[in-house]
Amino acid sequence: MTTQDIIQVILFFSLLIGLTPVLGNYMYKVFTGNKHVMLPVFGWLEKLTYRFTGVNPDGETNWKSYTFGLLIFNLTGFVFVFLIQLLQVFLPLNPAHLPNVSWHSAFNTAVSFTTNTNWQGYSGETTLGYFVQMIGLTVQNFVSAATGIAVLLALIRGISRKTTEKLGNFWTDLTRSILYVLLPLSILLSVILVSQGVIQNFKPYETIKTLQGATQVIPMGPAASQIAIKQLGTNGGGFFNTNSAHPFENPTPFSNLIEMLAILLIPSSLTYTYGKMVGSTRQGWAVFSAMFILLIAGLVISLYAEYSANPIFRHLPRMEGKETRFGITNSILWSTSTTAASNGSVNAMHDSLSPLAGMVAMLNIMLGEVIFGGVGAGLYGMVIFIILTVFIAGLMVGRTPEYLGKKIEAFEVQMAIIAVLVPNFVILLFSAWASVINPGLSGLNNSGPHGFSEILYAYSSAAGNNGSAFAGLNANTLFYNVTLGIGMLLGRFGVIIPVMAIAGNMAGKKITPLSAGTFRTDNGLFISLLVGVILIVGGLTHFPALSLGPIVEHLLMNGGITF
Amino acid sequence: MKTFFISIKIFLFFTILTGILYPLFITGIAQILFPAKANGSIISRNNKAIGSALIGQQSDTAIYFSSRPSAVSYNPLPSGGSNFGLSNSKLKDLVNQRKKQFIAFNRLDSFTVIPSEMLFASASGLDPHISPDAAFLQVNRIAKARHFTDIQKRKLEQCIRDLTEGPQFLCLGEERINVLLLNLNLDQIK
Structure with missing residues (x-):
């Protein structure tokens, strides 16, 4: 990376952070x-x-x-x-x-x-x-x-x-x-x-x-x-x-x-709007920070992967699927942002990214599209994780969990679990199914672990309502059109309905005033807990599948093996 | 039932607003403020459209600068990349083959470091640019094919320097040169 690359990254995030409170x-x-x-x-x-x-x-x-x-x-x-x-x-x-x-x-x-x-x-x-x-x-x-x-x-x-x-x-x-x-x-x-x-x-x-x-x-x-x-x-x-x-x-x-x-x-x-509406901009910035930490972590891993040589291509930069005017840094900044937010537009072909950069793109989606996520959708997804976090924190200290003065009870936790499980269920079950039947395998453009990654990415993208792809997969077939369509519906409304149920249930509750015993949700401790919960839930669910795709591909590639 | 009617009416309203009026409004503004750009940055020579400044063209003859490898051979219908993963043996073979070809075609030293965009296919398959380095490596071959004198050759090198676009606003994007514009200028060298 050159100084100019670093300036571009800093400029991008400065603009983002500067405009956040304004808009x-x-x-x-x-x-x-x-x-x-x-x-x-x-x-x-x-x-x-x-x-x-x-x-x-x-x-x-x-x-x-x-x-x-x-x-x-x-x-x-x-x-x-x-x-x-x-x-x-x-x-x-x-x-x-x-x-x-x-x-x-x-x-x-x-x-x-x-x-x-x-x-x-x-x-x-x-x-x-x-x-x-x-x-x-x-x-x-x-x-x-x-x-x-x-x-x-x-x-x-x-x-x-x-x-x-x-x-x-x-x-x-x-x-x-x-x-x-x-x-x-x-x-x-x-x-x-x-x-x-x-x-x-x-x-x-x-x-x-x-x-x-x-x-x-x-x-x-x-x-x-x-x-x-x-x-x-x-x-x-x-x-x-x-x-x-x-x-x-x-x-x-x-x-x-x-x-x-x-x-x-x-x-x-x-x-920021969220912070203002719940009466404390600190709460908004806490959510922002958790998202930002995850985004930067993904970006650093992806840049590292893309700027590392490997035995197959000692030559750097690797411009496969990238445009001359953007170069590596802008392509990776985009691939990380577009998958963190459930945008899914691309300025480089994700299929040709380094295995680890491709994995970060996939993981951003698998974590539930909560790293900024979709317009509205990312934040309501994040609130689901906040509910899980205060619940877990409540279990650890033995108190009734509360968030912004509202008691978090069995109903909220049940709904939150449904909202977390439905998209993951879509990703893993459909990917497993497509990996063992002919209509699923016949669409592949790459073989070996990268072929599996194409399938896994497709269902992650559908369930997370992202829309980007390892585009080598020929998905315009009866099998993929229908299963991905169902995946998208479940991934969208399987989250929206439980979220609305939580909203309805919470609206009916009283607000407990802040006291010395209130577990704070706007400080560094809470932000780290929240990031931890997101990574643990996402990691435990998807680590096995990722090991079969991008992780093993990365290891084999570094051994000089191609497929 | 009331919800159904409201739903259809509001859908109709926003279809007209965001599906018809909004694109028409933007088209109007675009055609007034930036007509050439809004219509595809088409370049003409002798009153004939010869391409778009933004869309690369297949260029593989000895008398012109070559453009990047393209998975769709610069056919824009539809645009596309190779979508090969890095562990795909086809990609490895292609890159080796392109390297040999580029060296042989331009009669370069076999140790020459070839700019990576000439070895790897672009994302859109329509990338209009290459790096200035990749252009300089092709100068000797073109000068020979066109029987250029030394003065003409120096003009050509100056042409590359003139047409090189640095990072936009000094910090954005990569240094690059538009192959079609370069080739059109090349034809002007007398």
Whole structure:
């Protein structure tokens, strides 16, 4: 690594830490109904939304109605995206005359975009016309991210309110997230991206004769508007097959920095919003610190792996699956950030990363997507781990566990365990199944332990709603489309429903005032405990599987063995 | 039932707002402020489109600078990398083969350290750049193929230096050179 590499890393994190309280404070104002800067700009749109839909913005509901609204809304989106893919040839804005999508690919893609996963079994430029990309996928990019924020808001209200069953209004939370947070930031980011060379047009694909006289068809389309929200909403679904490695999606090192920042910006800022909403910014920073420690640890391991020579390739740097303009450091900074946040966009091919860097990417997802994680989703996932941590700490000292004045009892712990187990269950069982049957094995691009890693990564990505891939795996088959689709659904709603149940149950409780005996959750001791619990749960669950994939591959590679 | 109706109405509302108005609005701004970039940074020569400044092209003849290896041979439909793991023997073989080929093609010393981007395929398969080092290693071969005089050869080397892009804002990204732009300038050398 050179000094310039280190400067880039420091610059990136300084921007992230600097912007966290700024955006966090703004979102606090938005979500608590205070006055804020976007109100004069988009306030009329919010009123129009309620008038058009007949929603009463002040009508708050209990957790069951809140969850029911959320599920129905997501179902509506799923059905719509599913159908327009099946009927693509009859729809406008398809200048490349792309055919209808197969039912299982359409199912997979519809689930993928409604669950904020944005796993892509298809290649954008050869599968989907502009109509489906915009009206289907861009919309889901917004609403799935807003869904994540809404769940988080309900959970925060459950924690901070007392003896009530009201958790807020799903439609209002959804509307405000989109109008005041996601849309303004996306507009800003889109324009910055176009200034760097990201395309934004409705032209047909351009056919040109190259310098050598060959024919090259250059794809076109409204890319910038979708890329902005795919980064900000931790969606990650690229306009093109190679996502943000494609020069039209990410043309310059500056666009790369801004896109990378957009991955972590909202999840990181939400920790500050969280602190403000529960009445202590220290609590927010404690959560931020736990996430940050895990992120940096992963980054250091990945950089070390990528900058180490091995007997097969003594030559450094290893540029397989990486772009010249980004180099190694920016590729690794991205691979760590995109898997820590459940974004899943890539600027380098994860399949060609060093085994240990690939393992960190996988582990970031396996730990439950709580290292910043998805928009909203990362933080509500982290609260699940906080509940487990205070429970374990309570057992150690023999006191009733409490978090922010709320007693943590059997129900909360049961729900937390469900939320932790469901995604892990998906990862391990589906991976094991795919590893022993022909439809699973026939999609592999690499053999030996790396082949197993491709399968393990795919199901981790689905269950964690990440969406990145060891993309050599050909997953656009009936088997993978269906099993990964089911995995994404379980990974999303198998967590959201228990989280909402916890929110509902906690809202009904009294708040015990702080006393000398209260176990503090905003100091270094708690942060280390929390990090420990996350690593122990993730490590115990996934160490055996990781040993069969990236760990053994790393050891064999250092012995000079190839497959 | 009420929830269903609200759900459909709100979905419709945001589909219009974020699926139609938002991309159209951005397209409008983009086409006014940055028309060339928004339309793919297309480069023309003699009024004919010859490529995009951002999309690399297959370049493997002796009279032009070579671009990086590409898993999709610079066909953008669809873009793609090799997705070979480091422990994949195919990758090891390919890298050795490319190394020999590059040395033979450019008549280099067999100990020459070849910049790594010329041995490994890019992520997008469309990488428009190589490092300036990789360009300099190709100068002799091109000068020979084009029967350049010493003055022309020096012009070519100056051309590489002029077209080299340093890190953006002094600290971001890597030093690089755009192969298509370089080749277009190469054709201008008289």
